[in-house]
Amino acid sequence: MVEKSNNKRQRVNQVPKFSINDxxxxxxxxxxxxxxxxxCSAACVCRLWSAVARNDSIWEELCFRQVxxxxxxxxxxxxxxLGGYRCLYFLCIRPVLARLPKLRWTRDQLQFSLSLxxxxxxxxxxxxxxxxxxPPSSLMFLRKPVNVV
Amino acid sequence: xxxxxxxTSVEEEAPSIExxxxxxxxxxxxxxxxxLGYKVRSSDMAxxxxxxxxxxxxxxxxxxxxxxxxxxxxxxxxxDLSGWAHSMLSELNYYPDLDPTRICDLRPIQDDxxxxxxxxxxxxxRLGAWCDSVSSDSTRSVVLIEETGVRLVxxxxxxxxxxxxxxxxxxxxxxxxxxxxxxxxxxxxxxxxTYFAEALAxxxxxxxxxxxxxxxSFEEILQMNFYDSCPxxxxxxxxxxxxxxxxxxxxxxxxxxxxxxxxxxQWPALMQALALRPGGPPSFRLTGVGTLSNRDGIQxxxxxxxxxxxxxxxxxxxxxxxxxxxxxxxxxxxxxRPDSETLVVNSVFELHPVLSQPGSIxxxxxxxxxxxxxxxxxxxxxxxxxxAVFLDRFNEALHYYSSLxxxxxxxxxxxxxxxxxxxxxxxxxxxxVVAAEGIDRIERHETxxxxxxxxxxxxxxxxxxxxxAFKQASLLLALSGGGDGYRVEENDGSLMLAWQTKPLIAxxxxxxxxxxxx
Numbered sequence: 001m002v003e004k005s006n007n008k009r010q011r012v013n014q015v016p017k018f019s020i021n022d023x024x025x026x027x028x029x030x031x032x033x034x035x036x037x038x039x040c041s042a043a044c045v046c047r048l049w050s051a052v053a054r055n056d057s058i059w060e061e062l063c064f065r066q067v068x069x070x071x072x073x074x075x076x077x078x079x080x081x082l083g084g085y086r087c088l089y090f091l092c093i094r095p096v097l098a099r100l101p102k103l104r105w106t107r108d109q110l111q112f113s114l115s116l117x118x119x120x121x122x123x124x125x126x127x128x129x130x131x132x133x134x135p136p137s138s139l140m141f142l143r144k145p146v147n148v149v
Numbered sequence: 150x151x152x153x154x155x156x157t158s159v160e161e162e163a164p165s166i167e168x169x170x171x172x173x174x175x176x177x178x179x180x181x182x183x184x185l186g187y188k189v190r191s192s193d194m195a196x197x198x199x200x201x202x203x204x205x206x207x208x209x210x211x212x213x214x215x216x217x218x219x220x221x222x223x224x225x226x227x228x229d230l231s232g233w234a235h236s237m238l239s240e241l242n243y244y245p246d247l248d249p250t251r252i253c254d255l256r257p258i259q260d261d262x263x264x265x266x267x268x269x270x271x272x273x274x275r276l277g278a279w280c281d282s283v284s285s286d287s288t289r290s291v292v293l294i295e296e297t298g299v300r301l302v303x304x305x306x307x308x309x310x311x312x313x314x315x316x317x318x319x320x321x322x323x324x325x326x327x328x329x330x331x332x333x334x335x336x337x338x339x340x341x342x343t344y345f346a347e348a349l350a351x352x353x354x355x356x357x358x359x360x361x362x363x364x365x366s367f368e369e370i371l372q373m374n375f376y377d378s379c380p381x382x383x384x385x386x387x388x389x390x391x392x393x394x395x396x397x398x399x400x401x402x403x404x405x406x407x408x409x410x411x412x413x414x415q416w417p418a419l420m421q422a423l424a425l426r427p428g429g430p431p432s433f434r435l436t437g438v439g440t441l442s443n444r445d446g447i448q449x450x451x452x453x454x455x456x457x458x459x460x461x462x463x464x465x466x467x468x469x470x471x472x473x474x475x476x477x478x479x480x481x482x483x484x485x486r487p488d489s490e491t492l493v494v495n496s497v498f499e500l501h502p503v504l505s506q507p508g509s510i511x512x513x514x515x516x517x518x519x520x521x522x523x524x525x526x527x528x529x530x531x532x533x534x535x536x537a538v539f540l541d542r543f544n545e546a547l548h549y550y551s552s553l554x555x556x557x558x559x560x561x562x563x564x565x566x567x568x569x570x571x572x573x574x575x576x577x578x579x580x581x582v583v584a585a586e587g588i589d590r591i592e593r594h595e596t597x598x599x600x601x602x603x604x605x606x607x608x609x610x611x612x613x614x615x616x617x618a619f620k621q622a623s624l625l626l627a628l629s630g631g632g633d634g635y636r637v638e639e640n641d642g643s644l645m646l647a648w649q650t651k652p653l654i655a656x657x658x659x660x661x662x663x664x665x666x667x
Contacts, residue, residue: 074462078424081460099628108617112624114425115387115418118461122417123373125453136373138414140567141380141629 027052032061036094059085063093066105079114082121092116095142116142182230189230200234207238298338301330302547305342308349309543317353324349337554344576345547348583356584363577365442369412371574376414378567379557380629381654384622384637384646385497386415389526391618392658393493394422396524402432402490406483406520408475409499410437413450417457424461432464434490436483441471475499476509480519492522500600501529502591514607518661524612525659527604530594531645531652534582546582549594549653550575556634556648597643597655604659612658613642622646 020027031042031053039062043053060076063085079085092113096103103109119138127135179191189197227233304327311320324346331342350356376382397403403423407415416435424430435454439447451467458465470482485492494517503509517525532549536542557571581592595603601611619637622644626635638645643657 072425072427074429075425078421078461081462082421096628108620109624111422111425112621115421118417118421118457119414121460122453122457123414125456126412126450127373136370136377138377138383140377141383 021048024052028055028058031055032058034062036062036089036097054086056080056084056086059089063089063110067107067110079117082117088113088117091120091139092142095139099142186228187230188228193231197231197234200231200238204234204237298334301327301334301338301342304330305345305349305547306544308346309540312349312352313538313540313543320349320353324353337558338551340572341547341551341554341579344550344572344579345543345583348580351580351584365440365446369446371570372411373414374567374570375574376412378571380626380635381646382414382497383625383629384654385528385656386418387625388614388618388622388644388656389495389497389528389658390415390419390422391621392524392526392612392614392656393419393495395615395617396493396612396658396660397423397431397491398426400431400491402434402486403493404434404436404485404490405493405495406522407435407437408494408496410439410447410450410469413437413454415495415497416454420454420458420463420465421461424463430463432466432490433458434466434468436468436470438470438472438475438478441473444469444471447471474506474509475503476506476512476516478513478516480516483520485520487521492520494520494522494525496526497528498530500527501535501593501595504535504593504595505588505591510603511607514603514609518608521661523660525604525609526656527600527659528654528656529597529600531596531655532594533596533599535593535595543583546579548651550579552648552651552653556653597640597645597657600655600657604657608662609659610662611642612660614639614644614656614658618644618656 020030027049031039034042039053039058043050060079079088082088093110096109096113097105116139123136123138179187179189179194182189304323308320308323308327311317311323327342327346327349331339331346333339334342393403393405405416405419407413413435420433423433435451437447437450447469451469454467455465468484470478472478500510500513503513530549532545534542534546534549536545553575554572557568578592581590582594585591604611619639622637626637626646629635634649636647636650638647638652640652640655643655645652645656646654
């Protein structure tokens with residue numbers, strides 16, 4: 001009897017422990033399936049998860065979740081040149097969805113968000129070093145609290 | 150008491166005193182006045198009437214200097230007519246034998262329990278119910294008198310009529326009265342009225358605002374702020390871009406001539422849309438027209454746009470033209486390449502200043518026609534501020550800018566810097582429409598139907614803007630807040646941005662008339 005349980009203990013000891021933190025690609029695959037708020041929570045779990053969550057492909061997946069057809073490679077290069085999908089999500093897409101929660105998220109809305117993102121990029125280029133405390137932002141209309149009549 | 154009174158904001162109630170002094174009603178209050186919201190004891194009627202007459206005399210003689218005094222102090226709730234008139238008179242130093250005990254003796258109003266909490270020497274009293282829009286530290290107050298808004302508009306129009314009939318002394322008196330009324334009117338109406346009053350005053354005293362008086366970098370800040378904080382410029386840019394995109398779907402090269410480059414905020418979005426075009430982006434050439442004072446700025450702007458184009462992978466070329474007047478432009482300045490490029494001409498709020506010189510608009514449109522564009526996009530204010538009669542222009546402008554200022558009101562009590570700057574931006578237009586004349590008057594807005602006639606006689610046919618433009622504009626306006634006040638309206642193929650059903654901006658697209666295209 002004792003021998004059997006010893007074997008069992010040995011067998012248990014031999015099985016390697018699995019930690020998700022050792023497998024970043026698996027973690028990325030899991031995070032890609034989350035929705036916006038959950039993803040933001042996940043990014044706050046620990047430093048490692050925060051770093052992994054900066055992987056732009058996760059945010060790309062989030063931006064295009066309900067949109068078809070899928071984006072082309074040229075879109076990816078444009079968006080990453082303008083600052084990446086994560087910034088696109090936080091600056092443009094999330095405020096739009098927050099302002100219009102019933103909005104059907106289609107390619108048109110995505111295009112519109114991209115245009116806003118591009119204007120924002122250009123404005124930062126144009127204004128350059130700003131001496132005041134609040135540089136002008138073309139996206140401020142998305143952030144201002146709105147009177148819902 | 151029975152004399153006919155000149156119109157002042159309070160005195161209309163006074164004539165009702167005749168024959169109405171019946172002693173009934175609660176607490177001896179006059180019933181008729183109570184219906185209007187004024188609480189006056191029947192026994193005090195004669196006294197109140199007398200005070201009001203004195204007040205009227207003082208105000209009409211003294212209105213210039215007393216303005217400041219009235220603005221700096223806090224007054225009783227005007228429902229208590231007696232106390233209010235008394236405090237006004239004592240502020241204006243009319244009542245030399247002021248009896249300090251009377252201030253605290255007055256009957257407190259039920260819904261305002263702070264009325265009597267002052268000491269004799271300190272007349273700064275906070276008005277609870279009336280002051281909820283002002284911070285508690287502020288010693289200014291708003292003397293809210295019923296129907297001031299209507300009276301304000303009446304005074305403004307009366308003043309404009311006086312100016313129209315060259316009755317400058319009457320106009321002078323009226324404009325001062327408008328100033329007082331405007332200062333006490335809260336909200337958009339007060340601000341608009343203040344700008345119109347200033348413009349009328351400039352017209353009366355013949356101080357013509359020079360359009361070059363403003364610092365160009367401040368001008369730029371105002372424009373960027375106006376772009377950022379309200380949807381008008383965004384609507385203009387996005388709608389024009391959509392029309393351009395639809396016209397260049399199969400082109401290998403696009404050349405855009407922008408008649409008013411400003412900060413180039415329209416072009417990043419177009420370049421991004423071109424970059425993502427299925428089949429790859431066309432080459433994009435931009436020729437921007439700017440003012441002479443801004444040569445270096447235009448150069449910088451070209452660099453920044455080139456940087457953006459490089460980042461998103463669009464082949465880009467930029468050239469800048471500076472000119473004092475758009476009508477000085479000649480077709481060969483643009484170096485068009487008709488074999489390889491589709492030409493687009495874009496004008497956002499740039500056509501109406503050209504109307505200040507006779508014959509210029511025809512020359513400009515002839516130049517535009519001569520370069521043979523595939524599409525011309527025009528966005529202009531939807532208003533007729535270019536009529537021959539001053540009074541008509543004034544009334545139109547009052548209606549138009551009241552709507553505009555109303556749309557800027559976001560319900561936030563302390564105005565943000567952005568809103569103030571937007572108001573300054575619009576205020577300068579008001580000054581120009583009302584006070585300037587001749588070549589200086591550049592804000593010569595015309596309605597879409599007027600522009601349609603001009604474009605038609607210059608040899609252009611209209612292009613329908615399509616449902617994509619409509620949907621995009623609707624999305625933009627839905628995101629812009631304003632509590633659903635913004636609307637897109639379709640008008641015979643053109644789009645209009647309206648605030649509370651009043652159209653404010655009109656966007657249209659044009660192509661060369663059929664026989665000219667060959």
